Amino acid sequence: MNRDKKTLALYGAFVVLALFAFYKGYSLLRGEKPEQAQKAAAEASAPGELAVDLNEKQVAAIKSGEAGSKSFAIERKAVGNIDFNQNMLTQVFTPYQGRIINAYPNVGDKVEKDQVLFTIDSPDLLTAESTLIAAAGVLKLQNATLSRAQKMKSFGGASQQAVDQSTSDQQTAEGALKSARDAVRIFGKTDAEIDKIIQERKADPRLIVKSPMTGYVTSRNAAPGLFVQPGVAPAPFIVADLSTMWMLANIPESDTPDLRVGQEVRARVAAYPDREFKGKISVMGASVDPNTRRVFVRSEVEDPDHSLRAGMFANFVIGIGDSKEGVAVPTTAVVREGDGSMTIWIVKSERHFVRRTVTLGHQQDGFYEIVEGLQPGEKIVTEGAIFLSNILAGGAD
Numbered sequence: 001m002n003r004d005k006k007t008l009a010l011y012g013a014f015v016v017l018a019l020f021a022f023y024k025g026y027s028l029l030r031g032e033k034p035e036q037a038q039k040a041a042a043e044a045s046a047p048g049e050l051a052v053d054l055n056e057k058q059v060a061a062i063k064s065g066e067a068g069s070k071s072f073a074i075e076r077k078a079v080g081n082i083d084f085n086q087n088m089l090t091q092v093f094t095p096y097q098g099r100i101i102n103a104y105p106n107v108g109d110k111v112e113k114d115q116v117l118f119t120i121d122s123p124d125l126l127t128a129e130s131t132l133i134a135a136a137g138v139l140k141l142q143n144a145t146l147s148r149a150q151k152m153k154s155f156g157g158a159s160q161q162a163v164d165q166s167t168s169d170q171q172t173a174e175g176a177l178k179s180a181r182d183a184v185r186i187f188g189k190t191d192a193e194i195d196k197i198i199q200e201r202k203a204d205p206r207l208i209v210k211s212p213m214t215g216y217v218t219s220r221n222a223a224p225g226l227f228v229q230p231g232v233a234p235a236p237f238i239v240a241d242l243s244t245m246w247m248l249a250n251i252p253e254s255d256t257p258d259l260r261v262g263q264e265v266r267a268r269v270a271a272y273p274d275r276e277f278k279g280k281i282s283v284m285g286a287s288v289d290p291n292t293r294r295v296f297v298r299s300e301v302e303d304p305d306h307s308l309r310a311g312m313f314a315n316f317v318i319g320i321g322d323s324k325e326g327v328a329v330p331t332t333a334v335v336r337e338g339d340g341s342m343t344i345w346i347v348k349s350e351r352h353f354v355r356r357t358v359t360l361g362h363q364q365d366g367f368y369e370i371v372e373g374l375q376p377g378e379k380i381v382t383e384g385a386i387f388l389s390n391i392l393a394g395g396a397d
Contacts, residue, residue: 051354052345052391063383064347069376070328072362072369075317076258078297080249082269082312084240085300090212091235094228096187098122098207100236103222111211117237118222122207125187129203132180136198139173146170215241216306242306247279249316250294258320259284265299267314277301277308281318326361326369333382334360334368335389344374345381345388353381353388 054062098120105111146166152158181194187207189197197203222228222236247267251259261284267277279301288295299316301308335343346354361369374380381388 050392051348051352052388054351054353054388054391056351058387058391059351061384061387062353062381064379065382067327067329067370067374067376067378067380069325070364070367070369071323072326072328072364073323074320075362075364076251076255076320078249078251078316078318080247080297080314080316082308082310082314083246083248084218084242084310085244085246088215088241088244089218090215090239092117092209092211092237092239093230093232093235094118094120094122094207094209095230096120096122096124096207097227097229098124098205100222100224100226100228101206102224103220103236105217105220105237107217107220109217111215111217111239113212113214114210116208117211117239118209120207120209120228121205122187123205125184125207126203126205128180128183128187129197129205132177132184132194132197133201133203135173135177135180137201139170139177142166142170142173209236211237211239213239213241215239218310242308243302243304244279244300245303245308245310247277247299247301247314247316249297249299250289250292251297251318253288253293253295256284256295259297259318264319265301266317266319267299267301269308269312269314271309271312272307275307277303277314326371327374327376328367329370329374329380330382331363331366331368333380333385334358335385337389338393343385343389344370345385347379347381355388355392 101119101121103118104116111117146163146169149158149163149166153160153163181191184194184197185191188210216239217237218240219234219238220236221234226236228236247265259281261281263281265279265281267279268275269277279299281297282300283296283298285296297318329344333344335345337343341357342360343355343357346356348354356373358373359371361371363369
């Protein structure tokens with residue numbers, strides 16, 4: 001039995017040597033050199049791979065390079081819009097009803113704190129100032145009456161009861177004047193203005209409404225003759241601090257586990273395609289929209305030069321983690337095939353190219369991350385990949 005096994009082994013070895021000798025002899029008869037055989041072996045496609053051979057003219061349209069590595073940031077993208085920072089926006093209403101006399105700044109104008117926005121003819125202010133003037137007159141009269149009663153008492157011309165009554169009336173008049181001054185002060189009048197009203201005994205019904213903050217007028221509904229009331233919309237003026245703006249987006253619910261308040265956000269708008277606006281997430285919605293299956297996300301972005309405008313569309317990029325290294329190829333090297341697969345072309349030799357299916361990761365700065373199907377250093381077609389795919393499909397010569 002062992003002898004039969006040895007015989008079979010020798011016979012097999014003899015057959016292998018005979019086939020090798022036949023191949024070498026056939027190669028010599030064809031004039032094929034060993035290095036040419038190695039080249040042919042290198043150009044052979046692996047099972048399942050599709051290859052293309054080009055002529056000299058076609059090769060001139062192809063550019064190639066080695067696959068490299070690049071640091072890819074872990075990000076999520078979304079589309080949203082710009083809005084005013086509602087936490088830094090004030091609707092300026094009149095504190096009392098009346099008709100507008102004058103309105104000063106226009107939309108887009110910068111206003112400082114305590115700058116006059118508009119004035120109104122206020123019947124309430126007129127009533128308060130009239131009461132003030134009357135109270136001042138009563139106090140003046142009671143002061144004179146008390147002084148006269150005290151003088152008459154000194155030589156027996158008046159009783160102590162009369163003096164006490166005059167003192168009580170004078171103190172009541174003092175309290176009424178103080179109350180009247182406070183009522184006028186509520187309308188924004190200063191002590192100097194109140195003293196002037198008393199001295200001139202002239203009521204001024206103009207109520208001055210000032211800006212409560214420094215900012216820009218974003219809306220104006222005030223016009224001379226318009227009757228306005230406290231808290232009744234629309235507000236005569238809206239003033240906003242535009243140093244920060246809101247960016248509003250709706251994120252797919254599948255991305256919400258990666259997002260949190262405080263993460264950095266970068267945004268671009270069509271008006272400034274080469275500029276990046278930076279900010280941070282300030283609010284994340286507490287619920288998912290049942291129709292869109294998305295979650296509301298709000299970010300605050302610094303805009304010191306007031307370039308952004310409410311209503312602008314913006315593309316958001318939200319960083320969700322540290323960068324990672326990956327195999328990188330130019331976006332021009334990747335072809336989306338008709339079946340939806342993503343492919344690249346491997347350079348096997350000067351004119352021989354093999355198509356390979358790959359799995360893509362992130363896309364940043366003109367590069368794709370190749371998650372699977374390619375190793376760093378492999379030579380690939382960087383420009384003209386779609387041309388090769390067309391040749392393979394029979395769409396180009």
